[in-house]
Amino acid sequence: MPASPVSRVAATGDLRIVGQAGSEALVQLLTPEGERVDHPDYVVDAPAERLQSLYRDMVLARRVDEEGTALQRQGQLGLWASLRGQEAAQVGSARALMADDMAFPTYREHAVVLCRGVDAVQIMAIFRGLTHGGWDPHRFGLAPYSIVIGSQALHAVGYALGVQRDAARARGPARPAGQTTGSPVAVAYFGDGAASQGEVNEAFVWAGVYNAPVVFFCQNNQWAISQPAERQTRVPLYRRADGFGFPGVRVDGNDVLAVLAVTLSALQRARDGGGPTLIEAFTYRIGAHTTADDATRYRSLAEVETWKLKDPLERVKAFLHRKQLADPAFFEQVGAESDALAARLRRKCLGMADPPALAMFDHVYAGEHPPLRRQRAHLAAYLDSSPDPGEVPR
């Protein structure tokens, strides 16, 4: 499958994008200073409302993230993985998705979760240790968080193969192969560190040879815990795609507009039967790896400060201001909304009761499992403080 860049027009409501995957340089449409710049391959015409709503998404995501960190510090959560700095990469890509697309996130994709329509309380429930999952993947088009690095990339490819097969069956044998425009696409989210896992590279192979309708969305946030991205690759990550036979593109991951445009274009390519794309969103993990990590042990504050100047929210705000695309009332309203969200989140989180112990036996199997039923009954009896002095049921 030759990785020939194909130009196309992705018409998606209010956005008009002429996309060309395989672009050489970093795709950027909004500079850190909030200047609109043109890109030959991604001609984007975004109305004010769209920019406002992307900005609002990012503000709310950042607020949820701040709340997560605060709640962890106060002992309400066991851990928190901060997305700070990656709001544009996550919001831009997630807002490119259709409702029936399927996203496969890692533990850091909180903004993706929010954009998919899931209540932020569900994320808190995971980090509070109440559940491993939190939302219905089918309802929201969002797989559970994947913590084993890279494992979800293969799931995305498999899902995409299913979509591809569904489309082929719907078309019937007489029609030519290729994806049906409008059918869903799977998106695998993963990090720079994950790019070293065998499973991610296997996912590339499978996606390539089957021309699967999948988008690999790699947030290169420069760090995998204490390991800099250079420890994972000698070439820019997006260029890996070349060797697997599909296009790769590097986008300014702190530029929400560019991320949106590049993702829309890749999704359209997949919908049109053009196969996979690897998007490398070049961004930065502003916080420590998680609340359990001390980043000062391995990276300089100066580096962090440099990246803070490229803040994804500030540039949109500056642009909206300068072009008078939003008035002070808009910013006030977003601020108030964010305050209300934070207050609600905090209240809900503090009110989350521990589940009954016996609930841990639920959902291990679809059907009956007699030994498990006996273990559950044994624990129930034990918790009633009248443990059966007979044999341990096994």
Place this chain on the structure above:
Amino acid sequence: MTMVQALNAGLRAAMGADPAVMILGEDVGRLGGVFRVTDGLQAEFGEDRVLDTPLSESGIVGTAIGLAMRGYRPVCEIQFDGFVFPAFNQLVSQLAKLRYRSAGALSLPVTVRIPFGGGIGAVEHHSESPEAYFAHTAGLRVVACSNPQDAYVMVQQSIAGDDPVIFLEPKRRYWEKAPVDRAAAADPLHAARVARAGTDVTVVAYGPMVRTCLDAAAVAEGEGMSLAVIDLRTLSPLDLQPVLDSVRSTGRLVVVHEAPSNCSLSAEIAAQVTEEAFFSLAAPVLRVTGYDIPYPPSRFEAAYLPDLDRILDAVDRSRAY
């Protein structure tokens, strides 16, 4: 010192004694490992002996095999128990079998350190007890330390041995302190030890549950019961001699571990003790283990993990026979 410090000291001693010893793992260099077990070792021994690896467990174990074939003694760190599975092929089909495959021509002195077990309130994949998979695999040796002294000694013994060793570290005990005597005579690596003598019921554990069982024994003593606690230390090969000796006097055995019970170490121990000491047993071998479910979200941990009460409950049931 803490177990983390003891392991650190053991690794430092091993590296100092033998230039062939290398450390490979994610975040083990500059950061010193997420638990700081390798803290300072890269600064002391250099980046070519303490490797911050790419994020790939299969890569860590697979390349350790090649390094071992070239005469090195790699020590691999797997960051958490739940992340060992990407390396499963390299561990089970390669590391375990290359000596056999090569008719003894190849020696694979690779130590794979894995922090294991729960009790730290972590998210999924950070609290598992995968020991049975490895004990089930011929060609791998499997040990679990329970205290700083053993941690210090056993990690060096594992590295010095010529077979691959899965070295399990009870992460919930990482920060518990005990004196370490670097000059003390060491028990052999593959020997169980009587951690507390007792006459009424024998309790067997390893790794994180040894402390819990000793606590249970202290409580039992207050209730007029004498529990023998045996720290297994080695899971493959098993050393059941101290267990059999004890059972022959107590007649009662309770086996405790965090791992689920189905096809577990306790199943093997119960079978062997029944075969070897059937007529000494006054009660069936009882087990206190994790349930046969995936490790649950952390808010269930207290109910999932064996604790003092569940151990004493089993002791009571054993005595009630």
